[in-house]
Amino acid sequence: MGFFERLKAEASVEWRAYTEHPFTNGLADGSLPEAAFRHYLVQDYLFLIEFARAYALAVYKSPRLADMREAAGGLSAILDVEMNLHVKLCADWGLSPADLEQAPPAAETLAYTRYVLDAGMRGDLLALKVALAPCVIGYAEIATRLASRPHADAATNAYRVWIAEYAGVPYQEVAAKARAHLDHLADLYATPAREAELTAIFKEATRLEADFWEMAWREGQCVAELR
Structure with missing residues (x-):
């Protein structure tokens, strides 16, 4: 079992709460309230700005040139690809990039x-990459x-573009490379004595991911109740 799989196994409860949150299921069948998705996209845009800073920090923390290039690739994927998806989707609501920024x-975004940034500042490149991994x-x-769900790519599903972006080959390759690099860093720097510390970072970052879904989910529920 690779390092990432060990982290997932240790954080199985947190991982399930994050990856199977009702917010995600609402994306699959199109039932997610629009207000929830809009709130999520705006907050995720702000989130990505800070994640870009984390990847810039990863460049600084990198002990090898190959690690610097890997981090720079992640930074480019955020600034040049992922954030553009948010801009495109939010334009349908009349929101400009300036509005998003x-x-x-x-509170959940902060x-x-x-x-993540604190984990990177206090620790080494491996600790930072563990915090980024969820x-x-x-x-x-x-x-x-x-994407495997029956109505995920239906023309009536307003969230099919989001699903297609992250299920598509380019992003899947980004994630696969990040996973391989994390496992490689762990082979070099993850001693048995550090395993508990790194697992704790992974669990907390995963819990905060679930909180991020919950934040947007609550927004959708509140708007529905007001109606």
């Missing part, structure tokens, strides 16, 4: 991004599961 961050690798796993 100036939106107030939710908690998650600050945790998002980077988890989205690929979630999208693959959702």
Whole structure:
């Protein structure tokens, strides 16, 4: 069993709560309230700005040139690809990139991004990559599961573009490379004495991912109740 699989096994409860959250199931069948998805996209745009900073930190923390290039690739994927998807989807609601950047961050957004950046500042490259892993690798796993559902790519499903983006080959390759690099770093730097510390980082980052879904899910429920 590779290092990432060991982390998942140790954090099985947190991982299930994150990857199988009702928010994700609503994406698959199109039942997710639009207000929930809109709130998520705006907050995720802010989240990605901070994640880009985390990848820039990964460049600085990298002990080898190959590690620097891997981190730079992740930074480019966020700034040049992933954020553009959010801009495209939010344009349908009349939101510009400036509107997204100036939106107030939710408490859950701040908690998650600050945790990842703090893990990177205090620790080494491996600790930072463990904190990043639930998002980077988890989205690929979630999208693959959702894409297999009956109505995921139906023309009537407003969320099919999001699913297709993360289930598509380009993002799946990004996630696979991130997973391989994490396993490689663990082979070099993950001693038995550090295993508990790294597992704790992974569990907390995964829990914060579930909280991020929950934040958007609550927004959708509140709007539905007001109606």
